[in-house]
Amino acid sequence: MKSAAPIPPARPPIDGPALLGIRDVRDGFDWPRIRAAQIGGGAQFALMLLAANVLGAGIVTVLLAGQAPAWQRILWAAIVGATSLFVVFHRLSARNRTRTAASLSDIRRTALDGLALGIVWAVVPLWLAPLDGNDAVLGVWMMLIVLMTASAMAMATLPLASIAFLATLSAAMGLSLALAAHPALGLAILVLAAILGVASFSRARAMAIVHAQQLALAERDETVSLLLREFEESNADWLWEIDAQRRVVRAGARFALTLGLDPTGLDGMPLLQLLAGPDWETGKFAPSLRVLADKLKAREAFRDLILQVEVAGQQRWWQLAANPRFDDAGTFIGFRGVGSDVTEARQSTDRINRMARYDLLTGLPNRLLVNEALGQAMADADKWGSRCAFMMIDLDRFKAVNDTLGHPVGDRLLGRVSERLREMMTENEIIGRLGGDEFAVVVRDARDTERLENLARTIIAKLSRPYEVDQHTLYIGASVGLAVGPRDGRTAEMLVRSADLALYRSKDAGGGVFHAYEPQLHVAAEERRILEIALRGALQNDELHLYFQPVVDAATTQLTGFEALLRWTHPELGPISPSKFIPLAEDARLIAPIGEWVLRHACAEAACWSDDLRISVNVSSEQLHNPAFVSVVAQALSQSGLRPDRLELEVTESVFLREGTGAIRVLDQLLGLGCRLSLDDFGTGYSSLGYLSRTRFSAIKIDRSFVQAAATGGREATAIIRAVVALADSLGMATVAEGVETEEEHRVVAALGCDKVQGYYFGRPLPVAEARALMGVPTGGDSVAA
Structure with missing residues (x-):
């Protein structure tokens, strides 16, 4: 019993310190590309971060009118704006530099952005607007809390920068509250900052997981594409795909080459029309093409379907396999499969089958095919209440030719005999060689007894004419045994036995004659056996x-x-x-x-x-x-x-x-x-x-x-x-x-x-x-x- 294939181990979870940029790890994730995605995400929210800081600085400047000198407020606002612009430009330049991969130092440098913004905003609670119960100051503090939240969202893909900003600003606010005898409020600010930091880190972690999965899928798709491209380039097989209306989509070069057509003109063409070729207009399709049409209509998977097609005026054989495709909603969208040209294999199989059913020396059907033809004739006679017949032919004096002139001359003589037999056959008869100098004739419709007997006499007369072989004039004859089914045998074996007994009688009579089977021949044969x-x-x-x-x-x-x-x-x-x-x-x-x-x-x-x-x-x-x-x-x-x-x-x-x-x-x-x-x-x-x-x-x-x-x-x-x-x-x-x-x-x-x-x-x-x-x-x- 085969053992089950081992289940690949699950990927380890995202490493927190690696995500923050504190340390570098090798845990199976493509961290350079994940870091590049982090920096790219930060660049996407850079303008949002700039807007939040400039707008917040403007609101704080207005609210602090009467609380701080104008020059201080304006100077501080200018510093905030300048710092914000520096961070935005830094983010955008880093994204351009790290589109495909980013180093650990690139992530670590983002902490400076968060620290710089945290420091310029820390000036407000520590210097410009300590909490004193004034409504304007309360508005400023509310603005700081909103800014903390907005900045945490804008810098979520860069958790190290977000944490640096939150830690710096929350520490300044907590210290200011502690100095103002409000330690509980200071602790609340720190808790809020911690929650925002955790949320930022969680969001960054989720983003990293999603991006890692996207990278894995992209890598797999690229691998599959490479394999498929290599498959099509190095094999005689090709890929094919059709939509729900059975029209070709994304036709490959190998598929087009096999059809002998330009791949640019295949898309949108009906598959069955392409495979039918000139027969599409006449409607006279090969049976295998109808089988394919039924499979496509039933929307069921299939494999090893042998299809007969015509390519450039030549008959070819294809082997197709395909599976139906459905979208996420379960709607059928077509088929995708693989095909291969098996013409050479089919031709080899046909040659083997012919060798198994035809005599190599004379080209006539051999004993196997004669028995199959006789069985079919017996079945048809039984079905339609008709008659069939079987003749066994044995050459007279043929052995003397082999003994005196050798087997090569005997083989050529057998070829001449087979030619004469072919000339006498019609669509109603099948002639074959049983082996040695024995031949057989299967007569499908044997209702005309007189015609049947005339055929036997004609065979004897024509085979008894002299032959010219290798400058030798050869004289042989023929003896024929005749049996009619189902009268002389209900099965093919019985009919052959009856014809054989009739042939024995012809040979015993000296040869050169034919005899039809009679019941007493079986009695004599049974007596002989006993x-x-x-x-x-x-x-x-x-x-x-x-x-x-x-x-x-x-x-x-x-x-x-x-x-x-x-x-x-x-x-x-x-x-x-x-x-x-x-x-x-x-x-x-x-x-x-x-x-x-x-x-x-x-x-x-x-x-x-x-x-x-x-x-x-x-x-x-x-x-x-x-x-x-x-x-x-x-x-x-x-x-x-x-x-x-x-x-x-x-x-x-x-x-x-x-x-x-x-x-x-x-x-x-x-x-x-x-x-x-x-x-x-x-x-x-x-x-x-x-x-x-x-x-x-x-x-x-x-x-x-x-x-x-x-x-x-x-x-x-x-x-x-x-x-x-x-x-x-x-x-x-x-x-x-x-x-x-x-x-x-x-x-x-x-x-x-x-x-x-x-x-x-x-x-x-x-x-x-x-x-x-x-x-x-x-x-x-x-x-x-x-």
Whole structure:
């Protein structure tokens, strides 16, 4: 908890001796200026003092006619006049000499003025008119008392002079009364003089306090003025002030400079008119200016008000703060505040906001802004009972561009893609980049289904046209998933999920097409999610097992080996088809541990067979792109005791599609172990002869689709099988025909020269016990694969 700020100590009271000029002190007051004010006050009453003395001398001279010789009265009156004139001139000259500061001696010299006047007036009670009961003398004494009072008032700002005068005159009057046997009256005169002296001192003290406060206020105002002047000169901020009619008053130079106007012409101008600029005539003000007008109208303080203004034809941003002002009577007199130009800060903020909402590579809205736009479209559709739509776009074959030509070319290609997408968009659509090679389109009004589908087809067609990038002609495509809200999702997240599921379906269909969301897609996705969760526990729960399909010699039908096939039986879901869980394992990155389990168990089982039988194991491209896979194979062979040449690893063409990943090096290392390699499903993919030249395969497996087509008289299939056989023979490779299910199919492939066959005609995939029985191996022995 913060402690309260210390309260500054109060100023000490005015020091009496210092006020009289008896001593000099340093108590925080500006005594030289206070003394100058004392002398100045005395000068102001100098003529009053002169008038009182001359008039009093004249009255006394008249009253003493018959009491004193004329020459004495005239001489005394002349002395009074001369002394009074001397005091007045002394006062006036001292004021001119001490306008800003006065010394202690200047105050002390004023005592001589009071003493001189007191002495010349003391002559009257002591010599010219001692109190004797005469009416004229009584009048003179009354005049002396009046003079004492008037002089005390005239010399009040100079208490030392006043006290000197009162002390001298009252002492003379008291002595005269004492000599005339009137001691009580003498004491009364002294008491009156004391009262007048105290009153004079009190008045002088009050004057000194007031002047000290005025000096403090002036010093504070000067300090504030200096600070404000320094503030305006050294900062980009400025001060502004308006009156109750919202007109500018006391326009500062910085304020005028910011407006680009002459400060002499700003006073009296309406503030809102100055800020509105050319828009003042049209009435089309910025919303922030209306907010300012409301604040001024409500007469309430405000701060951090961001205002959009136009200065010299340029748009600027100001930040204003102000407080209302009221006079002593509580009447509203205007506003006073401070302003600053925050255009650069505003521009920096706008750039940061743009970077947060726009993709730096393509300049399109990013995922954040797309989600905001989709949320707004969903809200508008719900409000007006309309429809909106969301499209997810995924580029086909874009990864191959990155892998072969590098990411810089891929980035430039993405820029070209974004340009084509922009050309297709209208005010009804918002296009954005979600990341990677994924884009999205938000359709605000999607009531026209036909137009929506045409847009999807147009996107696919235009993005599939060839691109010229860095002297490369590039061919890619696009797949689109479409979802319509609120039918396919009540929230933005649900709609994105639905479009994503539709995109998966388009990709599964081979790409280059669009699919709209259907409820069964969600069912399939949920089934996929449940299967993935179950598959993650299949290894630990011992739910996986191997089946073995026989491979026989095509000419003699003699058993040459088996292909290990993975099966999964879930305790609740039952048997799961490999066509479902194998792709799922690859997507979920579970294929590596599952593949390792298959390899170890297949090697362990094959070690129990006859030495002339081989075991074939399918290997995924994900496994071959891992350099540690060679160690996995070596450990499986070592732990099982199986000879390497009895292990045949089957790979597909997909392993060669990823450049620079080291798969070919892994294959070479496997050949170095003594293992055999076969190319599976040859003819169904790209079927490049380059694959066969890169790696020493021992066999090529012909897909069952060619076998079936050749058996029904298909000329193309027959020609392909014959060509593959001839190619394999020339390279020293064997050929294996897959999927032979009938005698006719067996006869055809044997006649075409295939070395080996496998299929249901010779045996379906068998569990361990039946496979052993087929080979004549005892089934009672332990087997890891069982």
